[in-house]
Amino acid sequence: xxxxxxxxxxxxxxxxxxxxVVLFLLLRLLPGDPANALLSVGATPDQxxxxxxxxxxxxxxxxxxxxxxxxLATLHFGNSFVSSLPVGPEIVSRLSVTVPLTLAAFVxxxxxxxxxxxxxxxxxxxxxxxxxxxxxxxxxAVPAFWLGLILVWIFALxxxxxxxxxxxxxxxxxxxxxxxxxILPVVTVAxxxxxxxxxxxxxxxxDVLGSDHLRTARALGSSFLGAMWRHGLRNAxxxxxxxxxxxxxxxxLGAVVIESVFALPGLGSMLVRGIAQHDYPVIQGVLFVSTxxxxxxxxxxxxxxxxxxxxxxxxxxxx
Amino acid sequence: MKKQRIALLGATxxxxxxxxxxxxxxxxxxxxxxxxxxxxAVVQVGSLYEPQNLDNTGGGGQGVTEAFNGxxxxxxxxxxxxxxxxxxxATGNTVSADGLTYTFTLRDGVKFHxxxxxxxxxxxxxxxxxxxxxxxxxxxxxxxxxKQITTPDPKTVTxxxxxxxxxxxxxxxxxxxxxxxxxxxxxxxDGTGPYQLDSWKRGSTLTLxxxxxxxxxPATNGGVVFHYFTDGSxxxxxxxxxxxxxxxxxxxxxxxxxxxxxxxxxxxxxxSTTKLLLxxxxxxxxxxxxxxxxxxxxxxxxxxLLQSIWGDHGTLIGSMVPPTDPWYTDLxxxxxxxxxxxxxxxxxxxxxxxxxxxxxxxxxxxHPTVATFVKSELAKVGITVNINVITSDQWYTKVYQNKxxxxxxxxxxxxRDIVWYGDPTFxxxxxxxxxxxxxxxxxxxxxxxxxxxxxxxxxxxxxxxAASDWLYLYPxxxxxxxKISGYPVNGLNSQxxxxxxxxx
Numbered sequence: 001x002x003x004x005x006x007x008x009x010x011x012x013x014x015x016x017x018x019x020x021v022v023l024f025l026l027l028r029l030l031p032g033d034p035a036n037a038l039l040s041v042g043a044t045p046d047q048x049x050x051x052x053x054x055x056x057x058x059x060x061x062x063x064x065x066x067x068x069x070x071x072l073a074t075l076h077f078g079n080s081f082v083s084s085l086p087v088g089p090e091i092v093s094r095l096s097v098t099v100p101l102t103l104a105a106f107v108x109x110x111x112x113x114x115x116x117x118x119x120x121x122x123x124x125x126x127x128x129x130x131x132x133x134x135x136x137x138x139x140x141a142v143p144a145f146w147l148g149l150i151l152v153w154i155f156a157l158x159x160x161x162x163x164x165x166x167x168x169x170x171x172x173x174x175x176x177x178x179x180x181x182x183i184l185p186v187v188t189v190a191x192x193x194x195x196x197x198x199x200x201x202x203x204x205x206x207d208v209l210g211s212d213h214l215r216t217a218r219a220l221g222s223s224f225l226g227a228m229w230r231h232g233l234r235n236a237x238x239x240x241x242x243x244x245x246x247x248x249x250x251x252x253l254g255a256v257v258i259e260s261v262f263a264l265p266g267l268g269s270m271l272v273r274g275i276a277q278h279d280y281p282v283i284q285g286v287l288f289v290s291t292x293x294x295x296x297x298x299x300x301x302x303x304x305x306x307x308x309x310x311x312x313x314x315x316x317x318x319x
Numbered sequence: 320m321k322k323q324r325i326a327l328l329g330a331t332x333x334x335x336x337x338x339x340x341x342x343x344x345x346x347x348x349x350x351x352x353x354x355x356x357x358x359x360a361v362v363q364v365g366s367l368y369e370p371q372n373l374d375n376t377g378g379g380g381q382g383v384t385e386a387f388n389g390x391x392x393x394x395x396x397x398x399x400x401x402x403x404x405x406x407x408x409a410t411g412n413t414v415s416a417d418g419l420t421y422t423f424t425l426r427d428g429v430k431f432h433x434x435x436x437x438x439x440x441x442x443x444x445x446x447x448x449x450x451x452x453x454x455x456x457x458x459x460x461x462x463x464x465x466k467q468i469t470t471p472d473p474k475t476v477t478x479x480x481x482x483x484x485x486x487x488x489x490x491x492x493x494x495x496x497x498x499x500x501x502x503x504x505x506x507x508x509d510g511t512g513p514y515q516l517d518s519w520k521r522g523s524t525l526t527l528x529x530x531x532x533x534x535x536x537p538a539t540n541g542g543v544v545f546h547y548f549t550d551g552s553x554x555x556x557x558x559x560x561x562x563x564x565x566x567x568x569x570x571x572x573x574x575x576x577x578x579x580x581x582x583x584x585x586x587x588x589x590x591s592t593t594k595l596l597l598x599x600x601x602x603x604x605x606x607x608x609x610x611x612x613x614x615x616x617x618x619x620x621x622x623x624l625l626q627s628i629w630g631d632h633g634t635l636i637g638s639m640v641p642p643t644d645p646w647y648t649d650l651x652x653x654x655x656x657x658x659x660x661x662x663x664x665x666x667x668x669x670x671x672x673x674x675x676x677x678x679x680x681x682x683x684x685x686h687p688t689v690a691t692f693v694k695s696e697l698a699k700v701g702i703t704v705n706i707n708v709i710t711s712d713q714w715y716t717k718v719y720q721n722k723x724x725x726x727x728x729x730x731x732x733x734x735r736d737i738v739w740y741g742d743p744t745f746x747x748x749x750x751x752x753x754x755x756x757x758x759x760x761x762x763x764x765x766x767x768x769x770x771x772x773x774x775x776x777x778x779x780x781x782x783x784x785a786a787s788d789w790l791y792l793y794p795x796x797x798x799x800x801x802k803i804s805g806y807p808v809n810g811l812n813s814q815x816x817x818x819x820x821x822x823x
Contacts, residue, residue, distance in 0.1 A: 036720075038378040044460050048720075050453050053379075078583035083521070084505040085374040090521050147404070156560050164556035166546060169524040262544075263553040265522030272549070273522070277371065278712060 005109070005129075008302065012295050016242060019291045020284075024065050027280055033057070034081050034278035055081040057280075068284065077285035082277050085269060087285040090118070090270065095289070098266040101182055102252050107191035110244065112194040117201025121209060122224075124202075132198060139195020146260040148188040157185060165263035185262045192245055200243045204236040211235070238309045245301025249294040322710035353532040356821035359430035362803065364817065365554045365563035370525070372505040373516070375495060376448055378455040379505075381732070381813040385567060385773070386525055386545050388814045390512035392495035392709045395423055395442065396488055400807040400816065402643035402734065404489050408437065408511065410495055418483040418765060423476045429534045431498045432508070432515040439470035444499035446478070446491075461486075483763040485614035485770045486735070488522055493812075513538045519595050527817070539805065557711060558584070560799060564822065565799035565806055567815050570684075572629050575669060588632055589808035591795035592641045592734040595685070597678075597693060597788040599726045602748035605674055606726065614664035614786035616654035619696045625791040627692070628685050639737040639784040641792050643811060645767070646774035652780040655785045661700045665720070673701025677761035679727040686728045689790065693728075719746045730793070734811055737774060738762070740781045749786040 035051040052058040056067070071078050077087035120132035156164035162184055168177040208214055209232070217227040256268030267286055274282030306312045370383035375392075389397060395409035409423045429437035446468055449456050464481035469475060480487065498509040508516045513535065514527035525545040529538055546563050552573035557563045559577070562671040569575065569586075580583040597619070599606035606612060617777045625633045634642070637650035665671060680690040687708060694704040707716065741758025743750035754777050761773035781787075795810050805819040 032710065033716060036715040038717075039457070041454055043455070043457065046452065047459065051455060054453055082378060084377065084503070085372070085521070093520070094522065133444075152556055156556060160560065163551045164560045166557060166562055167523055169518065169526060171520070173478060247748060254657055260550045261553060263522065263523075263548045263550065263557070263819065269522055269531055270551060 004306070005303070008299055012299055013300060015295055016288075017293060018070065019295075021065075023059075023284060023287050023291070024068065027283060028061060030276055030278075034280060037276075038049050038082060059189060068281075076285075077288075078273070078281035080274075080282050081279045082282075087281050089284055090282075091094040091267065093171070094267045096172060096266055096268050097182075097264050098252065098255060098268065101185055101189065101255060101258075101264070101266065102248065104186045105193060105251060106183065106244075106248050108190035109247070110198055111195035112190065113197035113201055114240075116194075118205050119197040120198065121201045121205035124206065132202070136195045136198040136202075139191060140199075142192070142195075143257075144188055144192045145257045145261050147191060148184070148258055151184050151188055152261070165261070181262075181264070185255075185258050185264060189258055193251060197240075197243065198248065200240055201236070204239045205311070208232045208236045214241060234308055238305050238312075241301055241304050241308065244295050248301075249297045252293055252297075253304055254291060324801075335511065337733070339623065342576065344699065346638050355537065356804075356823050357541075359538065360822035361542045361544060362540050362565070362817060362820050362822050363563045364545045364565055364567060364815070365545055365548060366567045366815075367551065367554060368567075373508055373519070374503070374505045375493075376451070376454045376456040376459075377503075378507050382547075384813045385810075385815045386473040387495070387510070387512075388812075389816045390473060390514045390527060390543070390818060391508050391512045391516060394494050395425075395494060395514050396490045398492040398811060400809045400811060400814070402809075404492055407492075408484070418763075418794070419480050419717070421480070422485060423478070425474045425476070426534065427474075429511050430532045432530055433498060433501075434532070435498055435500065435509075435510060437496065437732045437746055439476045440473070440501045442476045442496055442804055443468045444496045444701035446730060449494055452527070452698055456493075457733075458490065462490055464694055468526075472686075483765070485762060485764050485767060489735070490614055498686065511691040517542070520655050523639070536818075539821045540817070542621035543817045543820075558800070558821070561800070563593055564803045565797060565820075567732075567798040568810060569796060569798050572632065574794070575630070575632075583801055585799050585801055587799070588798040589797060589809040589810060590634065590641060590643050591642060591793045591809070592811055593730050593732045593793040593795075594636065594639060594641065595689065595730050595790045595793065596728070597726060597790055598729055598747045599787060600722065600724050600748055601750065601786065602722070603725060605668070605670060605676075608668050609663045609784050612788070614661045614668065614700065615697065615702070616662035616788045617657050617664065618700045619693060619788060619790070620656045620704070621790050622656065624692050626687065628688065629791075629794055632796060634792040634794070636792045637753075638778050638789055639731075639740065639787075640778050641734060641772075643809060644735055644737070646771045646778055649776060650774055650778065650782040653779075654785055654788075658699055665700060665702075670701075673703065675703035675705060676725045677705045677707050678712065679704050679724045681711050681714050681728065683711065689728055695808060699764050701745075703809045722746050722748065735776060737781070740777060740786055747787060749781065749784070751780065751784060751786075754780050 003303050032260055034055060034057055038051050039047055056064060068078060073117050075088070077091065079086050116132055120129045123129045151166050155162045163181055165180045172178050214227055214232050217231050218224065222230065255266060258264040259269045267290065270282065271286040274286060336782060350646065366382070366385060368380070368385055369381040371378055372384060373379060373383055373387070375387070376382050393407050395407060397407040398402050398404055408426050409428060410426050412421050412423045414421055423442070424437060425437060425442065431437065436545060446465070449459060450462065459546055466481050467479040469477045496511060497504060501509040511534070513530055513533045515530045517526040517528040519525045524547065527543045529542055546557065548557065552574065554566055555571060555574045572822035574578065575586060579586045586698060599612055601607060621635050625635060635651045637653055640647045665673065677691065678690055680686045690704070690706045694706060697704050714727070716731070718727050736799045738758050741750050741755045743755060757773045757777045761770045761777070764770040764773060795808065796811065797806060797808050803820055805823045806820045807816050
């Protein structure tokens with residue numbers, strides 16, 4: 001296991017380096033000139049040239065890349081072209097919104113999806129199982145922003161129990177307000193995420209229910225729940241954990257729409273603004289951090305799968 | 320289907336209620352009695368325009384103007400909400416007989432937020448900052464040629480111009496007077512205004528607190544928090560839930576009824592300076608033909624367009640000048656909507672069967688909608704429009720810099736920007752030597768009356784020539800809770816003076 005972890009960590013580092021090269025180059029392929037985004041109608045060619053020089057886009061690409069990587073090595077993400085403020089602290093401040101949002105939504109989604117999906121599989125032939133199937137299908141079809149708007153309408157505009165959006169100016173130093181601000185966004189993301197998770201949990205559970213070993217266990221006298229507990233859950237968990245990893249990673253950046261609906265200063269809105277303004281340091285910084293996060297989630301979900309299923313730990317020896 | 324929907328909604332409600340219960344932390348404060356202004360109340364302002372940075376010569380955008388002009392920084396002069404220029408940090412000025420030397424006297428007792436007293440050196444520093452090579456100020460190019468700035472004593476500034484410039488004092492209303500010791504102000508400030516910066520949370524809020532040593536009348540409220548939104552509906556919801564007291568510029572016409580039908584809100588119809596243009600490339604055929612441009616102007620029903628986008632809001636102007644500019648004249652009658660006239664003009668111009676052209680259309684609202692409207696209007700007179708949707712960045716390079724276009728849609732936000740028609744090298748390439756001459760003369764006019772007279776002529780002439788098709792003037796809609804009063808409604812050049820707002 002240790003060797004595996006070391007190998008996997010090295011792979012992660014290698015992927016990160018490769019990803020940084022790719023994202024740096026891809027950004028430079030985009031049409032348009034970041035200097036233009038800084039200026040307005042009426043700017044003279046001299047002003048454009050000065051702006052280019054100031055942000056360093058008049059230098060050769062390799063020099064720009066080395067400069068960026070050099071900064072990254074010291075955990076410095078550079079300064080925004082547009083605001084000339086350091087990108088790093090802003091990423092940290094926005095992570096303080098996006099990470100709790102994503103994790104809370106994820107946990108809530110799992111808490112909803114696992115029992116519901118399991119029951120839906122267990123009772124697949126009843127009205128209840130059918131209803132869960134339809135509801136989760138509906139949940140997948142509903143766009144997150146629409147669900148968000150509905151929740152805002154009910155809880156903020158009608159009932160006045162929760163804020164319609166925004167995040168307290170002093171952030172987590174007023175934890176009560178920060179939590180209140182995140183409740184509706186978390187519920188929105190969690191419901192959408194739960195809808196698709198339920199289907200995975202249900203089908204993974206159904207697979208296990210139909211498997212030989214579970215039937216054998218039942219034949220040997222185990223109760224349904226007992227057999228599931230001893231033999232079934234582990235098996236069902238493997239595919240679900242891999243899906244969970246993907247869901248978590250997608251939500252991390254996919255929360256953009258939700259951040260916009262609820263006016264949250266998260267990482268996604270920072271990326272969108274960066275792209276609109278051609279602000280390379282911002283885009284690079286956000287994408288680098290999110291790539292890192294996605295790779296770490298992938299790593300953790302692999303490790304989790306190996307811990308759950310011993311068969312995955314022995315490579316090549318047995319089928 | 321209905322049943323499942325209800326089930327989903329039920330589950331949603333249950334989950335949200337449960338969570339709301341865990342997270343509740345004290346209710347919102349009760350409303351104070353109406354009409355009793357509280358000098359300590361903090362005004363919550365909602366806006367879609369977050370500053371890009373805090374330096375208006377460093378590409379801060381309209382957001383920093385909105386939050387800082389007049390509130391945090393002050394100029395020698397101020398452009399009031401109804402378009403007048405009045406002295407602010409200067410008590411007044413004298414102009415030499417040749418109109419080239421301006422001498423300004425500074426107000427006594429003015430202090431920067433850092434505590435330093437204002438001197439003429441700060442003024443010199445601030446003007447030079449706008450003109451510096453690395454300045455990104457859009458005003459740099461419209462500024463007259465300044466030969467020399469001298470500071471004979473701490474209270475006096477003398478500026479010598481290379482050529483006469485009647486707009487010089489007006490242009491100074493855009494120049495923030497900054498402490499000459501402050502260095503980069505992209506993320507901090509040191510102004511002389513009634514408020515000082517408390518904190519700026521990127522992507523979220525900018526907080527201003529009252530400056531205790533302010534030289535003038537103190538603000539009538541306890542401070543201001545600007546809340547920034549990217550989504551117009553989220554901003555409206557914030558107003559509906561009292562999270563903000565006022566929306567500086569409502570961009571969502573569909574949202575207006577929920578405020579105008581509610582006695583708790585007031586919808587203010589102000590005059591903006593933002594004109595929506597169908598700009599032709601006047602250099603290239605067929606748009607180098609005045610009759611073609613006039614035909615297109617007559618073929619498009621601007622009234623119907625404005626109505627369909629903004630309902631009863633907004634104004635038709637028929638030319639480049641908004642009503643708040645001193646040289647405004649109503650020119651909507653020069654090229655009135657008339658399909659028959661349009662057809663006749665096209666025939667006279669040699670295009671009886673019309674022609675086709677490409678319309679470069681910025682990809683953000685309202686341009687794509689407007690482009691579709693223009694396309695259907697022009698189809699009636701046989702003109703085929705090919706809509707080419709581009710990003711604002713592409714627009715800047717293709718249209719503005721390379722002038723590689725036939726026609727384009729664009730909004731021009733500034734006041735007094737009719738003078739661009741006097742510049743034949745500007746992107747739209749309108750070239751009428753008479754107009755160029757008038758614009759030049761206007762700038763060098765000895766009195767404002769003469770300047771106004773000349774620019775009125777310019778206005779008349781460009782309308783006559785249909786230099787562009789001025790579709791409409793955007794409305795400036797400030798929506799506010801009736802608990803507050805004293806806010807600006809026109810928001811000229813995106814300014815939003817918050818110091819006079821009273822909150823009860």
